[in-house]
Amino acid sequence: MLRIYAISDSIGETAELVAKGIASQFSEQIHITRIPYLNTMKNAQKFLETIKDEKNLIIISTIILSEVKEFMVQKCIELNICFISVLSPGINIICQKFNIKPVFQPGNLWNMDDEYFKRISAIEFAIQYDDSKDYNGLDTADIVLIGLSRTSKTPLSMYLAFKGLKVINIPLIPEIPLPQKLFEIDKRKIVALTIDPIKLIEIRKHRLEKFGWAIKSSGYIDEKRILDELDYADSIFKKINCKKIDVTDRAIEDTALIILNTIKK
Secondary structure, three states, rough: OOOEEEOOOOOOHHHHHHHHHOOOOOOEEEEEEEEEEOOHHHHHHHHHHHHHOOOOEEEEEEEHHHHHHHHHHHHHOOOOOOOEEHHHHHHHHHHHHHOOOOOOHHHHHHOHHHHHHHHHHHHHHHHHHHHHHHOOOOOOOOEEEEOOOOOOOHHHHHHHHHHHEEEEEEEOOOHHHOOHHHHOEEEEEEEEEEEEEHHHHHHHHHHHHHHHHHHHOOOOOOHHHHHHHHHHHHHHHHHOOOOEEEEOOOHHHHHHHHHHHHHHH
């Protein structure tokens, strides 16, 4: 098994995202380990001691601090470990082309500016209004997601919240009346999530196997019930006349991109 260490002199989120992007292109199992705050020679040396005898590994680095980065590069050469500094090529090109110097400040991407606090507020909003816990957020939400159970409403809400958007998601259940306000707010911020019935049955069966004790008697995977739910959802979508996205076999990121592009328009 191949292991990728995503290392950084800050929180390491960028390095980990790059590592995940690389790993996603291979069918083989690749294990990713994030190592944050390698911001001193001592921490770097300690990390190297833990991996020096490992096989089949590479290092993805977003370390900015020159002294620590150069130390890591030299030691990895000695240990025959592949070391990839993902920020260095871009920084070097800008330095050479525009004759300017970088600040070499770890964690600048995640500084607590207005965007950071906006993102935190949006995440809190998504948690508060997840799965019809409260409808009071309909007026202030940037996006309102509606759809049947298991159409990725919650993970999509959290993904968009990380982009700084306030999202409320509402499950469509025939027996539970929807708030009248849903039909009164601007339909341009409402997004309907639909899915292929066969895929929905498959997803729900998988969930039943995992949490069967809680939902065995609910008709959760009954095929007729699911078709009835889809018909009900479609009637709501038509009534609102909002944007509709088929999430069948679609990644969360792809759905989010469609929504973000719609908002921009």
